[in-house]
Every structure is written in structure tokens, then in C-alpha cells.
Amino acid sequence: MKSPATWTLRRADAADADAVAACAIEAFRTYIPRLSLTPTPMTKDYGAAIANAQVWVATQQQQQQQVVAALVLDITDEGFLVDVIAVLPQHQGTGVGRALLELAEREARRQGHDSIYLFTNEKMTENRALYERIGYVEYKRLVLEQRTRVFLRKRL
Numbered sequence: 001m002k003s004p005a006t007w008t009l010r011r012a013d014a015a016d017a018d019a020v021a022a023c024a025i026e027a028f029r030t031y032i033p034r035l036s037l038t039p040t041p042m043t044k045d046y047g048a049a050i051a052n053a054q055v056w057v058a059t060q061q062q063q064q065q066q067v068v069a070a071l072v073l074d075i076t077d078e079g080f081l082v083d084v085i086a087v088l089p090q091h092q093g094t095g096v097g098r099a100l101l102e103l104a105e106r107e108a109r110r111q112g113h114d115s116i117y118l119f120t121n122e123k124m125t126e127n128r129a130l131y132e133r134i135g136y137v138e139y140k141r142l143v144l145e146q147r148t149r150v151f152l153r154k155r156l
Contacts, residue, residue: 006060007059007069009099010056011057012050013050014047018046020049020055020057023057024086027089027092031123034124046072049084054072055072056070056071057069058087058099068088069087070100071085071103075111080107080111082104082117082118083118085101108156114155115154117154118152119142120150136153137152
């Protein structure tokens with residue numbers, strides 16, 4: 001694990017859209033060779049997400065403007081969704097991703113939900129392993145647009 005960093009978690013605003021997109025592109029770029037396609041978070045409209053969903057960013061305290069991680073939460077027919085979580089590669093392993101997932105759980109509870117769910121590509125095995133370690137349980141798989149999505153849920 002890399003040495004711990006300090007960061008601030010805050011709601012994203014419209015001015016953060018480009019930084020959130022850049023964070024997602026850097027975080028998911030590594031998966032392109034494995035998936036043989038562009039991961040969906042790399043092409044998301046983060047301006048629309050900020051306007052219509054719940055987007056959070058982690059900024060490094062030493063450089064307050066630099067977005068080092070981003071989280072997109074939404075409410076769907078299935079419940080409270082972690083739609084995207086992205087951490088810049090140089091900040092992976094510092095705990096910032098875990099802090100954002102804990103924030104997601106607090107928000108789900110605060111908004112009246114008793115569980116939280118997410119999905120990931122079946123080939124993103126390290127992500128699935130992390131989610132399972134922190135209490136998420138697989139409950140379905142769907143093949144969509146040449147991708148097999150693994151859905152996981154955590155009771156709160």
C-alpha cells in the first residue's frame with residue numbers, strides 16, 4: 001500500500017466536469033487491452049451526471065483543485081447505485097477509493113436505503129475482489145453491448 005494521503009471529499013459542481021472525466025479516463029484506461037473496448041466510465045457525460053445525479057470528488061489537500069478520485073451515485077428502480085468510482089492511478093492504494101465507498105454507504109443510509117449496489121465488468125477481477133472483501137455479494141450478471149456486467153449488492 002502506498003503511503004497515506006490527505007484529501008477532501010465534496011460534492012462536485014459543474015466546474016468539475018472536465019476533471020471528473022479526466023479522472024475516469026485515467027483510472028479506466030488500463031482496462032482497454034483486457035476488455036478490447038473502451039470502458040463505459042471513460043465515455044460518460046459527467047456534466048450531465050453532475051446536473052442529474054450525485055457526484056462527489058476527492059481533492060488532494062496540498063493541491064485543492066486537483067481531483068484525484070470521483071464517485072457517481074444515482075437512484076434507480078433497483079435502488080441506490082454506485083454508478084462510477086474512479087481513482088487516478090497514482091492515488092490507487094491510498095484509501096481514497098475506500099473513503100468514497102464509505103461515503104456512498106452513508107449517503108444511501110441517509111437517503112433511506114437499506115442496501116447499495118454497483119456493477120463492474122467481469123474482467124475487472126481486482127475490482128470484484130475488492131467489493132467482495134468489503135461486503136458486496138454478486139446477485140446477477142447481464143451481457144450488454146459485448147460486456148458481461150457483474151452486479152453486486154451490499155446490505156447496510
